[in-house]
Amino acid sequence: MKTKSVTLPDATITYVDEGEGNAIILLHGFCGSSGYWEKIIPEISVSNRVIALDLPGHGESSIDKENFSIEDYADILKGFLDQLNIQKVTMFGHSLGGYITLAFAEKYSHYLNGFSLVHSTAYPDSEEAKKGREANADKVKNEGVKSLIDGLVPKLFSPENVEHDYVKTAKEIGYLTSAQGTISALTAMKNRDDRNHVLETTTLPVLLIAGEQDQIIPAEKTFSVSRDNIKQGIINNSGHMSMVENHQDLISEMKEYLSTI
Template sequence: MPIVTLANSLQAACADEGAGTPVLLLHGYCGSRHYWDDVLPLLNAKFRIIAPDCRGHGETQATNGAYPMEQLAEDAVQLLDELGIPKAYVLGHSMGGYTALALAEKYPDRVLGLGLLHSTTFPDDENGKAGRDAAARRIALEGIKGHIDDLVPKLFAPEHRTSMRSKLSRATVIGYGTSPLGAIGGALGMKERPDRRSILEQFHKPVLLLAGEEDGVIAPEKRFPASGPNVTQVLLSGSGHMGMMEAPEAFANAIASFIETSEGRRNDV
C-alpha cells in the first residue's frame, strides 16, 4: 500500500493492484480504500485498480476546512499523475461519485468512462444541507464515534442490518478511522456541491449508473439521472447503499461487464 506525495504536498494512501486497463475507485464519505476489500479480488485479475483513501479519510492526510468536490477531484488527478496514468475509468461510490463528476467536468480527457455507484448528480436540498451542518457541528464537539454509530446502519438495507452484522462492524471500524477534520471537511464539501446533471447530458463516453434497490440514502428518483446509448443502468436487488459489501459479486460483475463492453467498443472504433 503506497503512500504517495501529491504535487499539492498531500500525503495520500492508495491500493494499486492488478494490471491492464486502469480503473480509479473513489470511496464514499467516512469510508476508505477498505470499502473495496470484497470486490478488489474480483476485479484486479482483469484491470489495474487504483483505490485511494481520499483526503482526511483512512490513512491519507487530513487538512482543515471544507473539502469541495473539485478539490477531491484535483487530489485524484494528481494521484493519477504520480502513478503515470494518463487516462482511467473513474468510478465513485456516494461522495466518490460526486468527486468523479467534478473530475469529469474539469478533466474529461482523463476519463475513459464514468461510474456513479450509489451516487447521484443532484445537489443537497435544504434539509440535506442542514444535516451536513449538524453533522459537522456534532463531530467538532463530540468526535467521530457517535456520528459513525448513527451513520453506518443507515447505509445498509434494513434486512442486512441484522443479517450482515459483521459487515456493519467492518464499515463502522473503517468509519472510526476517519479523521474528524476529514469527516467535517467531507460533510461541508458535499453540502456545497452543485447540480451536475448537465455533465452526464454532455458526456458522450460510457457511463455506469449503479444503484441499490433498498438504498435509503439516494432516493429512487435520483438514482438514474441520465439515460441514453452510452449509459448503463444497474439496479442491485436487495442492496442498500453499500453494494460493494452487501452484494460484492453482483457489484463487481456490473463493473467488469461495463468496462469490458466499453473497451470492446473503443477497440472496434
C-alpha cells in the same frame, strides 16, 4: 493487500494498487476507505490494474487543507494520477466518491475512458440535506467522529442486513476518519453543484448503479439522466453498500460495463 502512499501539496494519499492492464480507479464514500472495495478488487484486478485510494482525511490518508470543495478533491485526484504517471482511467465513485467523479469528469474528462456512479447522484443537496450536513459537522465538533459513525453506518445498509458482521466492519473503517476529514467532506457535499449537465453532455460510456433498498440515495436520484451511452443497473438485496451487501452482482455489472470500453 499492501498499501502505498503519495504526498501531494494538500494531502498524503494512501492507496492499494493491484493487477495489470487498463487502470481502474475506485473511490469510496463518506467516512469510508479503500477497505470498502475489499471484495471487489480481487476479481476486477484479474484483468485490470485496480487502484483504490483513501480520500483525503479518510482511512490512512491525511488532509492539510480546510474548507475543501468537491472540485478540490477532483484536483487532488488529478495530481495523484499525474504522480503515478497514469493518463487514462475508468473511474467508479461510490456516494461521495461519485460526486468527486462527476467533478473530475467535468474538469478532466480527457483522463477518462468512462465513469460510474455507484449509489450516488448528480443532484445537489436539498436545503433539508444541507441542514443535516451542518448538524453532523457540529456533532463531530462537539462529540467526535465515533458518535457520528455509530448513527450513520446502520442507515447505509438494507434493513435486512443491519445485523451482518460487515456493518461492524464499516463502523471500524469510519472511526479512522479524522475530524478534519469528516467536516471537510460534509462541507464539500453541502456546497456541491448540480452536475446533471455532465451526464447530459458527456460522450463517455457511463454506468449508474443503484441499490434496491438504498435509504440514502434512491434509484430515481441516481437515474437522473437517460441516454444511449448511460447504462443503468439495480443491485438487489442491497442498500447503499452493494460492494459488501451483494458484491457479486456489483462485480457482474462492473465487468459487463468494462467489457464495452
